[in-house]
Structures are given as structure tokens and as C-alpha cells.
Amino acid sequence: MDALAETLLLRLGHTSLQACVLGAVVYALTRYIPSLSAATRALLWWLVGVQAVAGLFSGTAWQLPWLPSPQPTAIEPTTITVMAPTTWHASHVPSLPEAHGIAWTTWLFAAWAAIVAIQAIVAFVQWRRIRGVIARALPHDDARLETMVSQRARRLGMRRSPALACSVEVVSPQVVGILRPTILLPVEAILDDSELEMALVHELAHVRRGDIWLGWIPALARALFFFHPLVHYATREYALSREAACDAEVLRRGRQAPQAYGRLLLRMGVSPHTRHALGGASPTFETLKRRLTMLQNANEKSPRALAWFLVAVVSVAGVVPYRVVASTHVAPAVDMQARPAPVAPSLPPLPTAPPEPMPPGVPPAPPVPPQPTAPFGSEFDHSVVTFDSDARSAYVIMDGRSMFMSGTRVDAQRARQQRKGDEPLLWFRRADGEWVVRDQTYIKKIQSAFSSVSDLSEKQQALAGKQQALAQKQQGLGQQQASLGYQQAKLGTRQAEMSLRAPDPSLSSARDVLVGEQNKLAVEQSKIGEQAAKLGMQQGELGSQQAELGQRQREAGQRAQRDVENLLDEAVRTHVAQAAR
Numbered sequence: 268m269d270a271l272a273e274t275l276l277l278r279l280g281h282t283s284l285q286a287c288v289l290g291a292v293v294y295a296l297t298r299y300i301p302s303l304s305a306a307t308r309a310l311l312w313w314l315v316g317v318q319a320v321a322g323l324f325s326g327t328a329w330q331l332p333w334l335p336s337p338q339p340t341a342i343e344p345t346t347i348t349v350m351a352p353t354t355w356h357a358s359h360v361p362s363l364p365e366a367h368g369i370a371w372t373t374w375l376f377a378a379w380a381a382i383v384a385i386q387a388i389v390a391f392v393q394w395r396r397i398r399g400v401i402a403r404a405l406p407h408d409d410a411r412l413e414t415m416v417s418q419r420a421r422r423l424g425m426r427r428s429p430a431l432a433c434s435v436e437v438v439s440p441q442v443v444g445i446l447r448p449t450i451l452l453p454v455e456a457i458l459d460d461s462e463l464e465m466a467l468v469h470e471l472a473h474v475r476r477g478d479i480w481l482g483w484i485p486a487l488a489r490a491l492f493f494f495h496p497l498v499h500y501a502t503r504e505y506a507l508s509r510e511a512a513c514d515a516e517v518l519r520r521g522r523q524a525p526q527a528y529g530r531l532l533l534r535m536g537v538s539p540h541t542r543h544a545l546g547g548a549s550p551t552f553e554t555l556k557r558r559l560t561m562l563q564n565a566n567e568k569s570p571r572a573l574a575w576f577l578v579a580v581v582s583v584a585g586v587v588p589y590r591v592v593a594s595t596h597v598a599p600a601v602d603m604q605a606r607p608a609p610v611a612p613s614l615p616p617l618p619t620a621p622p623e624p625m626p627p628g629v630p631p632a633p634p635v636p637p638q639p640t641a642p643f644g645s646e647f648d649h650s651v652v653t654f655d656s657d658a659r660s661a662y663v664i665m666d667g668r669s670m671f672m673s674g675t676r677v678d679a680q681r682a683r684q685q686r687k688g689d690e691p692l693l694w695f696r697r698a699d700g701e702w703v704v705r706d707q708t709y710i711k712k713i714q715s716a717f718s719s720v721s722d723l724s725e726k727q728q729a730l731a732g733k734q735q736a737l738a739q740k741q742q743g744l745g746q747q748q749a750s751l752g753y754q755q756a757k758l759g760t761r762q763a764e765m766s767l768r769a770p771d772p773s774l775s776s777a778r779d780v781l782v783g784e785q786n787k788l789a790v791e792q793s794k795i796g797e798q799a800a801k802l803g804m805q806q807g808e809l810g811s812q813q814a815e816l817g818q819r820q821r822e823a824g825q826r827a828q829r830d831v832e833n834l835l836d837e838a839v840r841t842h843v844a845q846a847a848r
Contacts, residue, residue, distance in 0.1 A: 270700025270846055272376035274839075275323075277698060279379070282322030282588070283495055289318050289585040290497040296577060297504075305515050305561060306476075307574040309508035314581050315501040316485035319492055322588040386490045397443055400436050404451060407431035412463075416450070419468050422520060423475045439535045439548040442470040445480045462531045465517050472513040482509070507554055511561045518562070525562045532558060662695040662831070664713060671717065685847055694847065695835055701847035704838050716830040730813045737806045744799045751792045758785045 293311045297303060303311075407413065413431060420428035429448040437451045440463075450470050458466060473479065485502040492498040514532075518525055535548040537555060549555035661674025663682035667689055672679055674696070682694035685703045693704040693713060704710065758781050838844035 270702075272370070272372040274699040275376060275379075276372055278323050279492070282319055283492065285322055285585075285589065286315060286319050286492070286495060286501075287497055289581070290315050290501055292585060293501070293581065296581075300573075300577075301564075302570065303574060303577075305508050305511035307578065309505055309512050310578055311581060312501050312505035312508060313481065313485060314578070314586050315498070316488035316505065318586045318588075319488035319495075319498055320484060321586060323491060325588045382493055383490060386493070390486075390490075400434055400451070401432070401443060401449060403436070404432035404434040404449075405454075407433055407452065412467075415464065416467055416471070419464070419520070420471055420475075423468075423471055423516075425471065425475050428471070429474055440466045440470055441548075442473050442479065448474045448479065458531075458534070461523060461527070462534070465521060465523055465528055465531055466535070468517045468520055469513045472516040473509075476509075476512065478509055478513075482506075506550070507557055510549070510554070511558055514558060514562060529559050529562055660695070660697040662693065662713075662835075664693050664710065666691045666710065666714070671714070681847070695844075697835070699839070702835070702839060702844040703847045704844045706838075706843050709834060709838050709843055712834055713831055716827045716834070726816055730809055730816065734806055734809050734813075737802050737809070741799060741802050741806075744795050744802070747795050748792060748799075751788050751795070755785060755788050755792075758788070 293315055296311060297308050409431075416431060417428045429442065429444075429450050431450050431452065433454050434451045435454050437453050440450060440452050442448050442450050450467065482505075485505050488498050489502045514528065517523075517528060521528075532549065532555060537549050537552055549558060661672070661678040663670065663672040663674065663679055665682065665686055670679075672682070678694075678696060681696075681701065682692065685694055686692045690705065691707050691710045693710050695702055695704075761781055835844070
């Protein structure tokens with residue numbers, strides 16, 4: 268229940284915002300393009316109602332990436348391989364605390380549903396009343412009037428004319444019935460022949476335009492979005508433009524002047540309308556005033572190409588449900604882990620009398636990292652886990668003894684509680700609640716969507732292994748450089764001692780030997796420096812490759828995320844996904 272309430276409230280919110288945008292566009296078009304015909308205005312306002320109904324009942328929407336993209340965060344999945352699996356029992360997982368009370372979204376949904384239900388009851392009562400009026404109506408026996416209605420219907424392009432009936436419960440001509448339209452006439456003849464002809468042509472125009480069944484769309488939108496003032500405004504404007512379009516049809520098809528038709532509207536006066544019947548009388552004095560004003564431009568022809576162009580643009584760009592989301596073009600955040608090895612320093616000049624250096628200790632090898640332990644016991648042989656404590660949505664895919672997830676530890680526990688044995692299971696959480704999918708087809712589709720991300724992750728791990736091997740080689744070269752530096756320091760000390768002694772021809776040969784050994788050490792140290800530089804260049808290239816793979820992985824992850832969201836929406840819409848217990 269909570270999931271349904273949240274989903275419906277989210278759709279009501281998104282559709283209300285889109286209705287504001289579309290209503291503002293239609294208002295601007297009808298206000299600043301006065302040459303638009305009443306029929307075009309009615310169609311544009313009718314599309315606002317279509318957008319409201321379609322946005323509420325449509326399960327999918329276009330994603331418009333107009334919002335700024337979030338800052339990328341480097342979250343590296345960790346692959347954990349358990350070497351010695353043991354049996355895991357569900358009783359080891361602490362159960363989540365039960366939620367007490369009813370969520371505010373459920374109360375809000377209940378209030379909305381109650382108001383909609385009341386409106387539905389009122390509409391049903393009105394429909395029953397209209398059906399009673401039709402049942403109590405008397406058949407019309409004026410052959411002359413029947414012939415006139417039939418002729419006017421053929422002129423309007425109608426295949427058959429609606430039936431005529433008389434009723435004491437109506438005060439002006441009006442058309443009722445969706446499947447079998449009937450024109451109800453008052454029993455008392457309050458109109459002369461010319462006025463009656465204009466009134467009947469007005470009702471025939473309603474039938475030809477299909478206003479009775481088309482009018483249910485704005486009426487339904489107003490009932491569902493009773494809290495939205497712009498939807499109410501669009502419904503009123505549609506009703507006014509609809510009547511004005513029929514008025515223009517009367518003047519275009521008839522031989523009467525606009526002044527005569529205006530006097531007819533004044534004579535019929537004001538009569539409340541229902542959603543089940545359409546009459547020539549105006550529902551309010553304001554509507555009557557605006558209809559009389561619009562008669563002045565009823566015979567003006569508007570550009571048909573412009574009208575159809577505006578209707579097409581509004582239909583495509585405004586009626587189709589859409590959601591404004593964050594942009595998927597994220598600037599890559601490259602983290603260069605590899606740094607070039609420092610070039611070996613040149614041999615310093617011989618010291619005059621340096622003290623005896625202490626033998627530098629060889630740097631200890633880095634400690635071997637402990638074998639990572641699986642965060643979920645030994646139930647899974649292989650798992651790819653991405654922990655994110657601030658995630659608004661999460662998913663867990665379990666297939667056999669493998670798990671692929673993104674979320675929190677609590678999400679993993681919730682998913683495991685829904686699993687029965689080793690069955691394939693997809694559990695996901697989002698704003699509309701927690702859902703479980705056991706259909707293997709959907710699970711395979713989602714696994715396929717993430718396959719490219721997994722492949723790139725494996726390539727990144729392979730590059731990380733190569734970088735680690737190069738780092739070990741660099742560490743070995745550093746130890747060799749330290750050993751050579753120690754030997755050079757000892758030779759420098761001996762040479763300094765010889766220089767402090769009195770001149771002795773026998774020491775010249777020993778001094779030459781020291782210089783030769785020192786030159787050999789310098790050559791070896793230079794070679795080691797070149798090797799270290801090459802290793803640094805290789806590590807830099809691996810770092811560039813890893814950065815490129817990271818960018819590709821982010822793009823693949825974004826594509827996979829969009830595909831998975833569409834699959835999850837489809838699973839919820841087709842009831843393949845069941846609410847988690």
C-alpha cells in the first residue's frame with residue numbers, strides 16, 4: 268500500500284508540474300495569436316487534459332537530462348573470493364525493526380482517493396438522472412423538423428442524424444448520449460423556426476465534432492487533479508472554446524447574421540451544464556459574455572497550416588510524459604595513482620673528511636595484506652559489492668552462490684531474507700518501496716546490462732596487478748641503489764683518509780683502485796636509474812590506461828543504470844515485481 272501511494276503521489280507531482288508548463292504555453296499561444304480559430308483553441312486546451320491523464324496513468328516517461336550532473340565519486344567494487352565456504356543460516360541475520368503506524372503518504376493517498384471517489388459518485392448520479400430524462404422523453408412527431416435536421420446533418424458531413432425527442436425537464440435544446448446521440452427539445456415552443464434551426468445546427472455540430480465523448484478527457488483530468496487550479500482553468504477554457512467552435516459552425520453553415528445568433532444566445536440565457544449533456548445555453552454569465560464577444564471574429568479564417576503545426580508541436584513536446592533528470596555527461600575524475608620513479612641523483616663530490624657512515628638499513632618489505640573476509644559470511648563464493656550508505660536506491664542480485672549488489676549492508680540483509688534457498692532473486696529498493704523479482708528472464712536481462720561493467724572492472728583489476736608488479740620492481744631497484752650508495756660512501760671515506768696522510772708514492776696505486784671502483788659503482792647506479800625511469804614510464808602508461816578504463820566504466824555504468832531503471836519500471840508495471848514482505 269505504501270509503495271502504491273508513493274508511486275501515485277510522485278506521478279501526481281510530476282504531472283502537475285508538466286501541466287503547469289503546458290498550460291502556460293497554451294495560454295500564451297491563445298493570447299498572443301488572436302487569429303487562432305475557436306476549434307484550434309479547443310483542441311489545444313483539450314491536449315492539456317490529455318497530458319494530465321496520460322501522465323498519471325503512464326508507467327514510463329522520457330528522461331530529459333537538463334539538471335546539472337552530480338559530482339562523480341570514485342567507488343571501486345571489491346571482488347571477494349571465499350576459499351573455504353561454510354554453511355550460513357538465516358537466523359544469524361538480525362531482523363529489521365517493524366515499522367509502526369501508517370506513513371503520511373498513505374494518508375495523503377487515502378484523502379485523494381476519497382475525493383476522487385466522491386466525484387465519481389456525483390458523476391454516476393448525474394448519469395442516472397440523464398438516463399431517466401431520456402427514458403421519460405417523448406418521441407418527436409414533427410416530420411418537417413425531422414427533415415430539416417436530416418438535411419443539416421448531411422451538410423455537416425454526418426452519415427446519419429441523431430434522434431429527436433421532447434422533454435418537459437429541459438429548457439433549451441441539448442444533445443445527450445455517447446453511443447446513440449439524442450437531441451432533447453423542450454416541449455413548449457419558445458423559439459421560432461429560424462432560431463430553432465440555429466439551435467439544432469449548434470447541437471449537430473457538437474455531435475459531428477464528438478464533443479460528448481471528447482469532453483470526458485478534461486472532465487476526468489479535473490476530477491483527478493481537483494487540487495490543480497490550472498487544470499480547472501484549462502477545462503473551463505476548453506468548454507468555452509468548444510461552444511465557440513459550434514457557434515462559428517452555425518454562422519458558417521447558416522444564412523443568419525451574427526446579430527441574430529447573438530440574440531438567440533441571449534434568449535436561451537444561462538443553464539448549468541453536466542458532463543453528460545451539451546446544450547446551447549451558457550453555463551455562466553461570464554461564458555455568455557465571452558461567447559457573444561467571440562462572435563465578432565467567428566467568420567475570420569485562421570491559417571490552417573499554422574493551426575495544425577501548433578497542435579502537432581504541443582502534442583509531441585507537451586503531452587508526452589517526461590521527467591527532468593540529472594545530466595549523464597559527467598566530467599571524468601581521473602585519479603593518477605602511478606607516479607614516475609625518481610631519476611637516480613648524480614654522484615656527489617668526494618667529501619674531505621666525512622665521518623664513518625652508519626650502514627643504512629634496508630627498508631622492510633611492506634606487510635602482506637590480510638586475506639579479506641566476506642562481508643556476508645561464507646554463503647557466496649563470489650560477490651561484487653559496492654557499499655553506499657547514502658544511496659536512495661539499491662539493488663541486490665543473487666544467483667546461485669554469486670551476488671552483485673549496490674547499497675548498504677541492511678539492503679543485503681533484506682534481500683537475503685526474501686530469498687528461498689539458492690533461487691535466483693532480484694531485490695531492489697527505491698522511492699516507491701521494496702520489490703522482489705523471481706522471474707529468471709528479468710534477472711538475466713539485468714545481469715546482461717551489467718556485464719560490460721563487470722568486464723571493464725576485471726580489466727581494471729588486471730591493470731592494478733601490473734602496477735603492483737612494477738611497484739615491487741621499483742622497490743627492488745631502490746634497495747640496490749641504497750646498497751650502491753653505501754658502498755660509494757665507504758670508498759669516499761677511504762679516499763679522504765688517504766688524502767689526509769703524507770704524500771706516499773705507494774698510495775697512488777691504491778688511490779687509482781678506489782677511483783676505478785667508484786666509477787664502476789657510478790655506472791651501475793646510472794643503469795639502475797635508467798631502469799627505474801623506464802619502470803616509471805611504464806607505470807605512467809598503465810595509469811593512463813586505467814584512467815581511460817575508469818571513464819569507460821563510468822559511461823558503461825550510466826548506460827547500464829538507465830537500462831536497469833527501465834527494466835525495473837517495466838517489472839513493476841507488468842506486476843512481475845512483487846512488493847517485498
